[in-house]
Amino acid sequence: MRTRLPVFLLLISLLAAPAAGPTLAAPARDTLVYVADISDMISLDPAVAYEFSGILVAQNVYDTLVAFEGEDLTTLKPRLAQSWKITDAGGSWKVTFTLRQGVKFSTGRPLTARAVAFSIDRVIGLNKSPAFLFKDVAGLKEGDTKALNDRTVEVTLPKTASPQAFLSVMTFTVGAIVDPEEVAAHAAGGDRGEAWLRNHSAGTGPYALERWDTESRVILAANPNYWGTKPKLSRVVIQHVPESSTQKFMVESGDADIAANLTPEQARELGGKANVKVQKGRLLQLVYVGMNAKHPPLDRVQVREAIRWSIDYDGIIRSLLRGEARKVQTIVPEGLFGFNATAPFQQNTSRAKTLLAEAGLPDGFATELLVPTGPAPGGVKWSDIAAKLQSDLAKSGIKVTIKETTQAQLLNIYRAQKGQLVMILWGPDFPDPDGNATPFSDYTAKSIAWRNQYEDAAAARLAKQAALEPDPAKRKALYQQLTDRILHQGPYVVLYQPTTRFALGKSVQGFVWNPMAFAEFKTVSK
Amino acid sequence: MARYILGRIASVSLVLLGVSVLTFFIAHVIPADPVLAALGEHARDDQIEAFRRAYGLDRPVPVQFVVYLGRLARGDLGVSIRTRRPVAEDLREFLPATVELGTAAWLVALLLGIPAGILSAVYRDRPFDHLARLGALAGASLPVFWLGLVLLGVFYYRLQWFPGPGRLDVALSPPLLRTGLLLVDALLARDGAVLRNAAAHLILPALTLGLFSTAVIARMTRSAMLDVLYQDYVRTARAKGLPRRRVIVLHALKNAMIPTLTIIGISFGSLLSGAVLTETIFAWPGLGRYATASAVSLDFPAVMGVTLVIALLYTAANLLVDLLYARIDPRVRYG
Numbered sequence: 001m002r003t004r005l006p007v008f009l010l011l012i013s014l015l016a017a018p019a020a021g022p023t024l025a026a027p028a029r030d031t032l033v034y035v036a037d038i039s040d041m042i043s044l045d046p047a048v049a050y051e052f053s054g055i056l057v058a059q060n061v062y063d064t065l066v067a068f069e070g071e072d073l074t075t076l077k078p079r080l081a082q083s084w085k086i087t088d089a090g091g092s093w094k095v096t097f098t099l100r101q102g103v104k105f106s107t108g109r110p111l112t113a114r115a116v117a118f119s120i121d122r123v124i125g126l127n128k129s130p131a132f133l134f135k136d137v138a139g140l141k142e143g144d145t146k147a148l149n150d151r152t153v154e155v156t157l158p159k160t161a162s163p164q165a166f167l168s169v170m171t172f173t174v175g176a177i178v179d180p181e182e183v184a185a186h187a188a189g190g191d192r193g194e195a196w197l198r199n200h201s202a203g204t205g206p207y208a209l210e211r212w213d214t215e216s217r218v219i220l221a222a223n224p225n226y227w228g229t230k231p232k233l234s235r236v237v238i239q240h241v242p243e244s245s246t247q248k249f250m251v252e253s254g255d256a257d258i259a260a261n262l263t264p265e266q267a268r269e270l271g272g273k274a275n276v277k278v279q280k281g282r283l284l285q286l287v288y289v290g291m292n293a294k295h296p297p298l299d300r301v302q303v304r305e306a307i308r309w310s311i312d313y314d315g316i317i318r319s320l321l322r323g324e325a326r327k328v329q330t331i332v333p334e335g336l337f338g339f340n341a342t343a344p345f346q347q348n349t350s351r352a353k354t355l356l357a358e359a360g361l362p363d364g365f366a367t368e369l370l371v372p373t374g375p376a377p378g379g380v381k382w383s384d385i386a387a388k389l390q391s392d393l394a395k396s397g398i399k400v401t402i403k404e405t406t407q408a409q410l411l412n413i414y415r416a417q418k419g420q421l422v423m424i425l426w427g428p429d430f431p432d433p434d435g436n437a438t439p440f441s442d443y444t445a446k447s448i449a450w451r452n453q454y455e456d457a458a459a460a461r462l463a464k465q466a467a468l469e470p471d472p473a474k475r476k477a478l479y480q481q482l483t484d485r486i487l488h489q490g491p492y493v494v495l496y497q498p499t500t501r502f503a504l505g506k507s508v509q510g511f512v513w514n515p516m517a518f519a520e521f522k523t524v525s526k
Numbered sequence: 527m528a529r530y531i532l533g534r535i536a537s538v539s540l541v542l543l544g545v546s547v548l549t550f551f552i553a554h555v556i557p558a559d560p561v562l563a564a565l566g567e568h569a570r571d572d573q574i575e576a577f578r579r580a581y582g583l584d585r586p587v588p589v590q591f592v593v594y595l596g597r598l599a600r601g602d603l604g605v606s607i608r609t610r611r612p613v614a615e616d617l618r619e620f621l622p623a624t625v626e627l628g629t630a631a632w633l634v635a636l637l638l639g640i641p642a643g644i645l646s647a648v649y650r651d652r653p654f655d656h657l658a659r660l661g662a663l664a665g666a667s668l669p670v671f672w673l674g675l676v677l678l679g680v681f682y683y684r685l686q687w688f689p690g691p692g693r694l695d696v697a698l699s700p701p702l703l704r705t706g707l708l709l710v711d712a713l714l715a716r717d718g719a720v721l722r723n724a725a726a727h728l729i730l731p732a733l734t735l736g737l738f739s740t741a742v743i744a745r746m747t748r749s750a751m752l753d754v755l756y757q758d759y760v761r762t763a764r765a766k767g768l769p770r771r772r773v774i775v776l777h778a779l780k781n782a783m784i785p786t787l788t789i790i791g792i793s794f795g796s797l798l799s800g801a802v803l804t805e806t807i808f809a810w811p812g813l814g815r816y817a818t819a820s821a822v823s824l825d826f827p828a829v830m831g832v833t834l835v836i837a838l839l840y841t842a843a844n845l846l847v848d849l850l851y852a853r854i855d856p857r858v859r860y861g
Binding site for chain 2: 028031033039042043127129132136213214215216217237239240241242243245246249250252253255406407408411412415424426429446447
């Protein structure tokens with residue numbers, strides 16, 4: 001029987017045999033490996049993509065007429081348009097773009113004004129998730145964009161739309177220009193090429209899509225026809241790695257160059273490693289608590305103000321988020337035009353109690369806080385923040401019952417105006433203050449103000465006026481006025497603006513995170 | 527025999543019908559809206575309505591079910607609300623990765639579990655038995671999530687013996703996918719580098735996933751062997767002077783395999799459906815993760831598609847086990 005154990009060991013070694021020859025080589029020098037959770041990727045068609053990972057890819061394979069570069073979302077830069085001008089045409093706005101010369105698509109065909117009109121009309125006609133940016137924000141219909149000649153495009157906007165907001169929308173993937181002939185060649189059944197562009201590309205960007213294996217990886221290859229400075233790395237692999245600990249292992253062992261979804265804890269652990277560096281990225285999201293302004297006693301301004309004075313904002317940022325957030329209390333996040341840095345609230349229990357007494361509630365009251373399951377921006381669990389709010393509010397005599405539910409279910413309740421206190425996040429749809437101002441202040445927009453039953457005609461008027469104001473100085477003053485008003489009158493407790501973290505291999509240079517939640521890989525080297 | 531198999535197939539159809547009714551109605555009593563899950567917080571009312579119409583979600587639930595069954599009868603599993611692709615297409619893409627991983631894990635469980643169980647019974651209460659039982663206890667109780675991370679941390683990150691997550695190194699391009707089973711496709715394409723690399727990528731997740739089943743199979747084999755080893759016919763065989771090895775393998779093992787076979791069959795089904803955590807840790811693009819993501823987004827066409835496929839695999843595995851009984855035990859006859 002002595003022979004049995006060796007047989008057993010032999011079986012194990014047979015099982016492990018393939019390990020003798022795996023390729024454990026680090027990725028090639030000219031390839032960037034970016035690991036992230038890309039399970040939200042549905043389509044890479046810029047007229048359809050409205051998910052973080054789809055936008056990340058589309059921003060690198062397509063170009064827009066204008067762009068915000070790096071972290072700066074306040075200065076519009078030329079891209080495919082070398083210049084543009086806004087003119088008041090009486091009953092409408094005319095925005096005229098002059099296109100850059102010598103630009104070619106990755107297919108080799110030249111960029112024309114017709115391609116621009118085609119791409120914008122295509123978004124409107126397909127009417128997928130991002131189409132509202134053109135249809136509702138800019139008030140555009142098919143045919144409103146015209147090619148005046150080969151290099152000039154004219155867009156006619158209604159007077160109810162803001163030309164500034166339109167230009168901001170044009171920096172986003174929805175404003176990407178596709179090659180009309182390539183798309184037409186692959187269109188099927190009147191789908192305007194949607195099925196084909198889902199996993200192919202026809203853009204002018206620094207990269208072209210090589211392949212997309214669903215839930216696995218996306219491979220981008222440098223576009224040989226790119227008009228700008230050639231990208232430093234010839235290939236980018238966006239590898240789907242859903243678990244952040246695994247991402248951390250990969251970047252530490254050199255198998256990945258950038259890891260995108262680290263928790264604050266993991267980032268701290270990596271802080272002292274020799275071969276890895278941690279970089280922060282700004283996000284435009286705001287984590288806030290909405291208070292239903294028609295639900296007693298939250299209908300009283302003093303009660304809402306008492307809640308705002310009860311919360312230990314610094315404690316949330318310092319202890320729970322380990323500093324991975326910024327204290328912001330107004331409705332426009334830092335990084336956008338019109339940001340208002342005023343942050344008067346801090347925990348002041350006696351002040352909160354006085355306000356409650358003024359509201360006729362000296363003994364406090366009981367209410368319900370609805371929170372989503374899972375992690376909140378910044379990497380901490382929603383339920384942990386909720387527990388902290390519960391204990392903070394209890395000190396002022398406000399008894400909070402926490403109800404945790406999936407985000408989809410929470411939205412059901414919130415959208416039906418049936419919440420009391422609801423904790424959730426908001427990120428603007430386009431990098432302009434109007435992306436926050438209107439949803440938070442205009443009841444008729446049927447967005448956040450509506451969900452919290454906050455009807456404030458003055459606030460809505462200010463938001464509209466600010467959106468349409470062409471003069472930047474006046475616009476800024478209007479946003480200041482609006483944000484100050486909502487800070488105290490509104491039904492919101494803005495808790496924080498999160499940051500995100502990346503782990504980079506030591507040699508990786510030139511990685512810049514755009515706060516609209518993407519990065520342009522063309523500047524990255526290693 | 528043929529009649530028996532046909533009868534079983536008919537009953538499988540009934541099981542599948544039952545499963546689809548159950549899943550469909552469970553999916554519809556959940557008090558949340560799959561459209562909101564798909565379109566998110568920013569969606570406008572008109573977009574939500576249009577989406578609801580496009581997916582037929584604006585019709586009464588019984589009507590939706592009849593439409594669904596009608597499509598199902600034609601082999602159409604519908605369109606996923608989350609990925610916006612036909613569910614059948616999604617399944618075709620994700621199922622092979624899970625089949626590959628599940629089969630590898632199953633082989634791990636068989637190759638480790640059965641010998642360990644036999645040796646444990648033969649050396650009852652000796653050091654090997656204690657060790658194997660301790661191993662089985664650990665295998666059955668270690669959380670998969672933790673085990674996967676530890677294996678990755680030690681064998682990939684520290685020792686670098688095995689490659690990292692995913693099915694293939696970044697440097698390699700997968701061959702033309704014919705079956706979706708990377709090992710098979712690499713063989714068909716005669717691509718040795720991909721074959722070796724894909725096999726190496728398979729080991730840690732297969733060990734992680736297979737350890738629980740290894741433990742169960744080892745325990746089952748041990749107790750079945752112990753039952754048999756002390757029976758009279760084994761004693762008789764030994765008394766006749768047959769070599770011990772022959773008695774164990776030919777006389778005892780064959781009879782001990784009958785209860786073990788049931789467990790082996792069930793474990794194949796559960797390995798295919800229970801790979802969610804392993805797939806998450808090892809970034810394995812399989813069915814488990816697809817099912818979880820679909821369930822979280824209340825994507826019921828996808829959930830139903832997955833449920834049907836898993837139910838089908840389970841019942842197929844059971845049928846196979848039942849047929850194998852007849853091969854092993856002459857007393858079992860069908861038809």
